[in-house]
Amino acid sequence: MTPTPIRIAVLKFSHETVTFLPYDTTTADFTFPGSPAKGEALLQSEPTSYIGGFVKVAREYAGVALVGIESPLDSKAGSGSGWLTEECYEGFVGTMIAGLQAEGPFDGVYLSLHGAMAARGVPRPEAELARRVREFVGPKAFIAATFDPHGNEDEAFLRHADMAFTVKYFPHYDAHLQGERAARMLIRAIRGDYAPAHVTVKVPIISPTVLQWTGASPWMDLVQRALVWEARSPDTYVNVFFGFPWADVPDVGMTFQVLTNGKPDLARRVADDMAQTAWRLREALLHTTKIHRIADAVTAAKTAARPVVLADHSDRSGYATWLLQEIIAQGLSRTLIVSVTDRPTVEALGDVKVGDRFDRHVGGLADPSAGQPVHIQGVVLAVTAGQRRDDRWLHVGFGNGNVLVVSPYLTQVMELSSLVENGIDPAAFDIIAIKSRVHFRRGFDDTGFAKTILLVQPDEPFLGTTRLEGLTYEHVDLAAYYPYGDVSF
Ligand SMILES: [Zn+2]
Structure with missing residues (x-):
């Protein structure tokens, strides 16, 4: 019928x-x-x-x-x-x-x-x-x-x-x-x-x-x-x-x-x-994953089993530079940073060529959680399609074997394949610094790739923080929720 x-x-x-x-x-x-x-x-x-x-x-x-x-x-x-x-x-x-x-x-x-x-x-x-x-x-x-x-x-x-x-x-x-x-x-x-x-x-x-x-x-x-x-x-x-x-x-x-x-x-x-x-x-x-201070995690990454993933879970704009600043301050080498969002930089370098010098301040300033722009002097290694429609990745080599990807949008790398598709060999780096909370575990943890995973956040309770009491809610009474109030259920 x-x-x-x-x-x-x-x-x-x-x-x-x-x-x-x-x-x-x-x-x-x-x-x-x-x-x-x-x-x-x-x-x-x-x-x-x-x-x-x-x-x-x-x-x-x-x-x-x-x-x-x-x-x-x-x-x-x-x-x-x-x-x-x-x-x-x-x-x-x-x-x-x-x-x-x-x-x-x-x-x-x-x-x-x-x-x-x-x-x-x-x-x-x-x-x-x-x-x-x-x-x-x-x-x-x-x-x-x-x-x-x-x-x-x-x-x-x-x-x-x-x-x-x-x-x-x-x-x-x-x-x-x-x-x-x-x-x-x-x-x-x-x-x-x-x-x-x-x-x-x-x-x-x-x-x-x-x-x-x-x-x-x-x-x-x-x-x-x-x-x-x-x-x-x-x-x-x-x-x-x-x-x-x-x-x-x-x-x-x-x-x-x-x-x-x-x-x-x-x-x-x-x-x-x-x-x-x-x-x-x-x-x-509420007590599952340890969240490290950025400075402590960058120090730990130097001697931890490799490859190391440093994941800044808290960046919600993509522009945050806290982890990049610390990577430079502590002199990390063979480190891949994917990514720091900077739409003006990506747009300004419309017809950039591989091998061009790169000398610009990147990231920061989108809001207080993004921190200050970071001065990067290096060389353009590649410009690739990124991982979604209307995306573009600018790859900048700097320091001792480091690569920074600058992108127009918040980039959450979930799979190793999205690095490979952009011409990056993840195995070529000791440390990979990303912006992700849990989704990165698909490619970096569930596959067994990362030997060390360190989740980090800035010391201040910025907008993506685990310390929700640091945020100003207008439509939510935090005290009505565990663990922020004496709540019964
Ligand atoms: Zn979700």
Whole structure:
């Protein structure tokens, strides 16, 4: 029997907003060749990630039509910019709703989201998007979304949407899998085979992302517990939002969502179990990774087993020079620094040639967390394509076998292959200094490459610090969260 044809709209609006950065995220950040995207271009925009998984599985079903609604792709600045302007948020959401109106009606809508978007004047941007989509598609259609575990969500999202599927691992290995699930469950719901019954529980724990590595306990144990619930109760899905503390938003912090097939009691039981488990583990959750002072780590790197990775987890703009300053001050050699962001420098050297002398101040000044510019005298070794659209890496050799990469955007190197693709042999360096919290573990730790990993942050509690009490929140009462107040749960 041929199934009744169904139509599903696919939308994307994804951002992890660091609201403590002094410059806003604007429409221009999401606008570049290929973005916004619609139709097949949107559906093919991320083959190994959320939308890729969604499209792959949706197209295994007969009678399912997917419609890519005009949506912005990932911001050029990644996570390195502040509040979305009202114009940016309203502009893109308005385009999406207009797209739905032009292409509708729909039986279902898939939203590819992040969850840590923060927009001026919109307290819960993802829930607000779901609300407006619901307003258009009506109560009968189903809305499913995928999320990053760094999302800050509360019960508002599933008040308007029916289903959510959140990546479990950090590094985020399972984005494609969650996209696949969203497709399967959305189609089953539309065809009457899944009746989403869900519970959302917020747990008053706020934690810096550098501590949230799921490759080690107790974060690994939380993931494992969610997987066990999914294994023992078919049709149950457990979302663990670790939360993103650098967004000053009312729904910041840890959240669990549990979905079941028409079993609200089961959803409640599982959600309470997950929440109580996290609360029991709260002290251990906050004491996972040692964070070093930059000066101490650079000293230690001189004699530590090689290769050494120095990871400045706290730089949120990309412009921070603290680690570079210390590398120079302590005279490190054979050290690769990827990267220091300096858009004006990259733009000013538009037609630079390999072998040109480089004599400029780089980085710093974007905000207090970036520190001072650093004077680098060296030689241009290469100009390469970087690791995403609209990127460019300027490679500068200086000192004793050191290479500094200057980039136009915050650069988080996750895989060794992204160095190799830019002509850098990681094995040629004793020390590799990067800007990453946990994602670098894909290429540098899970592969066994790094013999020593030292996570660092500046002494001052700048905006990416693990010392959240040093930040000025306006929409969050830190004292209502463990470990910053006398909180019961
Ligand atoms: Zn994330």
